[in-house]
Amino acid sequence: MNLQLDNLRSAYLSGDITPRQLLLQLREKAIQLNPDYHLFIHLLSVAELEPYLRALEGQAIADLPLFGVPFAIKDNIDLAGVPTTAACPAFAYTPSRSATIVEQLIALGAVPLGKTNLDQFATGLNGSRSPYGACPNSVLAQYPSGGSSAGSSLAVALGVASFALGTDTAGSGRVPAALNNLLGLKATKGLISTAGVVPACRTLDCVTTFTHTAQEASHLLALTARLDPLDAYSRRNPAWNDASAFGAPRPFRFGVPRDQDLEFFGCEQGPRLFRQAISRLIALGGEPVSLDLSPFLEAARLLYEGPWVAERYSVAGDLMECQPEAVLPVIRAVLAKAPAVTGVDTFRAQYRLQMLKTLCDQALQTLDCVLTPTIGRPVTLDELHEEPVLRNAELGYYTNFMNLLDYAAVAVPSGFMDNGLPWGVTLFGRAFTDQYLLSVAHALQRQQASAASAIGTASHDRTRLVVCGAHLEGLALNGQLTRRGARLLERTHSAAHYQLFALAGGPPYRPGMLRVAQGGVAIAVEVWEMPSSELGSFVHGIPAPLGLGKVQLADGRWESGFICEPYGLAGALDISHFGGWRQYLGSLQ
Template sequence: MNLTIASLKQAYQSGETTPQQLIHSLLEQAATLDSVWIHLLSAAEIQPYIDALADKPMADHPLWGVPFAIKDNIDLAGIPTTAGCLEFTYVPLKSAYVVEQLIAAGAIPLGKTNLDQFATGLVGTRSPFGATPNAFNPKYISGGSSSGSAVATAKGVVSFALGTDTAGSGRVPACFNNLVGLKATKGLLSTSGVVPACRSLDCVSVFALTAVDAKSVFAVAAEFDKLDCYSRQNPQSNIGQVAIPNSFTFAVPQPEQLAFFGDTYYQKAFTQSVELLEQMGGTKVELDFAPLLDAAKLLYEGPWVAERYVATKDIVDNNPAAMLDVIYQIISAGAELSAADTFSALYKLQAMKQITDELVAGVDVLVTPTAGTHYTIAEIMEQPIARNSNLGYYTNFMNLLDLAAVAVPTQFTDNNMPFGITIFSSAFSDQKLLTLAERIQQQAALPLGATEYQYQDEDNALANSAGNIDVLVCGAHLSGMVLNWQLTERGAWLTQTTTSAAKYRMYAVPGVVERPAMIRHDANGVAFEVQVWTMPVSEFGSFVEGIAQPLGIGKVELADGTWVTGFIAEGYAASIGKDISEFGSWRKYKAS
């Protein structure tokens, strides 16, 4: 079934299924997936989480009955954590802080997922538990290190999954499996109970079928953890919906800085993705990404490899045979780095960050391909280090420079494989990025992961139930029109552009600002261009207060037969206004 959070909530409320029935079915499906799970919970292990829902009213628990997966370097109480290495295995007494938040909100863990050993890799093949195949074509890599979490989500056996992202592990697998991948601002999702890779850079990431679902998970998970010395408070400006203008600027690398490693499919897909952003109202700006790309090299060519050594020192020094050869080769090099190397790199990084902050401040978002190419498993086996390094070209700099990022699918390539871009900006811009990712998904209208379900705007239903309201506008409040600011300043965002049912007449009413009065006429009505905007309920009262007669708020029928709260007018507007129905659009009337 469709496991988006809104769809699942509707299925529970209607009685179509129950958590008990759903989880039983999902466990059967999950067991058929190849090299996705390191520990799939048994029915007995999962039953306490289902039973606990009886004391958690659905209305008060935003993730009630929602199944999720956990990368196996993140603790789940009573279940072994391996980090992809059997000799490292331990059984935690308590869950990671972020897992505790999700379970408290009603989410149900389904199992622990496969990963590149010690979260070192972007390929999904560096595991003694087997290479995790891509959700669309098993010849291709799934991406790593959060391979199992991505494929479990794409295959529709969980609604979302937790990964980690130090160098791109929450974004590259999202790209390769047609998912949204949220790499939140460092510290907003606690790493208590997470096996460290680079402790100062590590982030818990979220894989989801939609940006709306990623928002819902983020809202629950982004809680300050006083026991995590890297935890950060989420500012009020990054809580709840954040508007992004309909006309926005986005920066891309200069042409000579784009790298596709000979992959013409991905090169073409990125060009088309840029065009999609321009169709949405974006203005492309080409900027010099040199400081970002130079910073990326520091992650594996600089002293941050020493952090990986610190995290695994006992095994590296005392039991190196427990590690995969490629992992040992990478991490053991960290033992040779000096304090002088570290400070030298920190100075270089600070200079790069200062330049980067200026670049980021000059545009609404920055955009790159999430990855420059998509390798087969055989190609990775031929050159495991060099080709893995290629996959980090657009990702390795992100945490070093303290940026927030969202990977979002935009299309399928000419060889029928997923492609996506990463949109990113400064720390604490997570909600802004998720809002834009939501709009990109609406525009692209791709399937959900590797499932049979199509993306639908109904995914916004969860947001509405959480305290927002849809408002239909037809005139001066349309995007780009004179009163649109009254929506955007209230944090409203564009949900849908469509037409009304062909049952209305429109009249231009004079005033300080000329306004349209839309009156229902079943006999000789026409359809009009309309937009549906979603705004916080807390802002709705002040918005309505500013509406002058003869306009008011009522219900308007859309072309598809649904009804939306929106602008209507009293009947006398026809006697004081000019009939402009022939235009079918306030925008066209004003242009005339």
């Protein structure tokens, strides 16, 4: 059965199946799969499922956005009454309360199916570092599932859950998505609560989702991105990143790593697949821009070569010291240097990271997103066995920097290798541009499916602004834009439905643009893009009779821009025939 959210909801509404019937069928399917794939550490028993199923009885489907939706939970995320192991039996505990994100999903009608396997203490990107068994790939068993959210990716890929929760510190929500043909959303740090999650690195951890489509991920994010008083690292989701921001992207600029920064570790097909992904973004209206990835990659190296390994040790260190045999040898090896990390080391690394973030933020300033491969080269289980640390590090080449630099990221399916193994790319961007990144991902997925999608226009943390007067580039008030980090996108004209007036007063001298039913002309304008966080202070400084409203451009688009209230035209001079403010000013010289 197709378990995607819209399809499942339709099945429930039509009466084709009930949540009880579906969950019991999926449980049996998971039992059959588990000996080969080791995807579940704890599959809920029929008795454990019963309270969740009973709670849905008598509920209206329309009242619960996730009515009867089966989901899986990575076993470092708490589910009340079920042991949390973090793939380490000696560490296990049974929580009395579920993690905040799990509570949210259950309240929305979703039903947990079980706790999934992972690389022990979420330390790994391959899915083979678990005493509960290595997780093979869902397509080719000689490859790993990817990790650390191994079982969660398999639960969705193998069709026993509509979506699954993972976590991501270094790429654990993205690498498994790429290897299993899934959409992996690593939202901005703090958007999804981590209360009730066993930390890997508390300051960096994110809860992630695995879905088949970007549209499903967008829906889940909109439902769960809430400020949580139980999570000291929780952050409020700004209005520009709510559900309304998900839509069809307008022409955009996307960063592409320089050739010298790309690394495919000997994979001959990777460069071709990546070039194809670039071409698809161009076909969607994207303009590729060369990006120096070196500061991003330097930041990535800090995650395991720097003091953040000590943050991981703060979770497992006590157990390693008193029961070293309880922790897998490869995990002990990764964390072994942590006790030697000093406070001086920590601060020096933080200073370096801040410098690198400044460089990286500057590089992203004029980009809407960045495109990279998700992994350079898939590695086999045999290769991981022979060189577990090196091969794992290769899997994190494009992922390790993301949370250190506080960026949002989406792993998107993008094709298949010649042997049938899935291959994917990652879209990343500034914090709180999650819905925009999902919009671009959605466009990629729809493009590959050759299908249209009736959705609105995508938006992110920048607001477009049409200016027609003193704010034009180089004129008296343009500094009010540039000081706020705005940049010029285009010079164009309004639709031929406006009149332009030189208003009384000044300096500074200003025009007023008025939409009219008859006698209008096209007015020369500029479209600027401003950080949305700066818009409030800009609007506050606009004097009457001017204000911001919607302005129609020559190509039919409607954008926010300067308009004038009719009362302000008393004593004003009609200068429409000049066709623009610059032309009028030129006539005065």
